[in-house]
Amino acid sequence: MNVTLRQLRVFRSVAEGRNFSRAGDQVGLSQPAVSRSILELESQLGLKLLDRTTREVVLTEAGQSLAARLDRVLDDLDQTLQDVAGLASARGGKVRVASSPTLSANLMPGCIATCAETAPGIQFLLLDRIQQDVLDSVRSGEVDFGVVIEPSEADDLYCEPILADPFVLVLPPSHRLAQKPSVRWSSLEGQPLVLLDHASGSRRLIDQALERNGAQCEVKQQLGHPTTVFRMVEAGIGISVMPGMSLPPEGLAQLAVRPLAPRVQRAVMLIRRRNRALSPLAEHVWGIVRDTAALNAAAVSGESASKVPKAAQKPFPKAGS
Structure with missing residues (x-):
């Protein structure tokens, strides 16, 4: 041929x-x-x-x-030919990253901004996809790596946890459970729920937590986007269990948010194909995502930023340095 x-x-x-x-x-x-x-x-x-x-x-x-x-x-061929011919330094090229929607909205913008500032020669290309599609993209090699919620089956992937994101209860301020500073999972027994659908990496973990704490609930609606969930809760269709990162930075003006006890959290993970090394560019972006997540976690917890790795804030080294 x-x-x-x-x-x-x-x-x-x-x-x-x-x-x-x-x-x-x-x-x-x-x-x-x-x-x-x-x-x-x-x-x-x-x-x-x-x-x-x-x-x-x-x-x-x-x-x-x-x-x-x-x-x-x-793109791979271009990069290979340029590297072999010495026409491009290690500072420039494309890195493709796939992530699930809540992470794309709440974690990845900061990562992309940091990459643009510290490594302007790298094109950070984000693919915003549901969790299963992210996993498939990583396995097929379509992307360099992915950012997901802890997958149920990942023996063929290398996974690195970078962030713990707790689940919270979202409900109208007038609801009786909103009168408590925190709510036990078991108190959700019999409550109508509006949840993310099973395409979300979080849904499996929410279902497991409800079952483990003996809370049998009727799921009134299963939706694909957090904003739609919040609108349904505002309309009185049900209350919701959501990952903390799904909440907008400005908060929810019409709704109350309460921590759930015992604390249940989802692990946000970087994933790549096992036994396949990343390119130097992709390795650098991997570090940016990891360190940006650590900085975000430190900001939420009030931990001193000096305790958090800052590799992501360092300029990408010049060729030959």
Whole structure:
């Protein structure tokens, strides 16, 4: 099979923009040359990759499959060729990280900002996905590493806990349980609940805590986003058990939040493929995420920042240093 690098780059440009003319502008080819390159690639593969009409360009199933994997392949190839040829220092390149929604919203912005400040040559690309998709992305090599809630099955992954996030009770201020400074899990017996659905890494842990503490509850609604959960609680549909990190920084003006006893927390973990070393760039970003989580935890607990590693605050070393 004689597939050329140019053919793959042309296909990627067409797949991204769904337009032959724009793809030609990106790769420096005329529209006929783009069409010819696509036809040659399809001939080599023995598959039709695009359905083209006068109005639109649509990826076939084979085209979608190739496009989904091509970014990673070409980026890896670019990085390898640049490294081998000595055209790029170790300071620049892309690092792909996948994380589950509450972590994407509440932990990752600070990590990305720190990376931009301390290692401006690194492109920190975040993929915001449900937990199972994060795990799949790590296993397939689509991303360098992931940030998840402790997975139930991860024998094939290396996992490093970076943060403990306690569950809290969210309820209307007028609710009888809101009159207590803290609430026991067993006191939730018989309460209508509005919870995150099972796509969340937290739901399994919440269900286990309720069962362990003998609280049988009717789950009225199962939802995918914390904001929707909060709106349901405001509407009086039920009360909720949520991870602390799901709460907005400004708090919940219309709702009360109470700690649950005994304390149950979810472990936030960095994950990567076991026995697969990270690139130096990905290793640096791994450290940024780990140390940013530690700084956040210290800020919440009131611990002195001097006790927290600050590797993430150090500039990324120059090539050869």
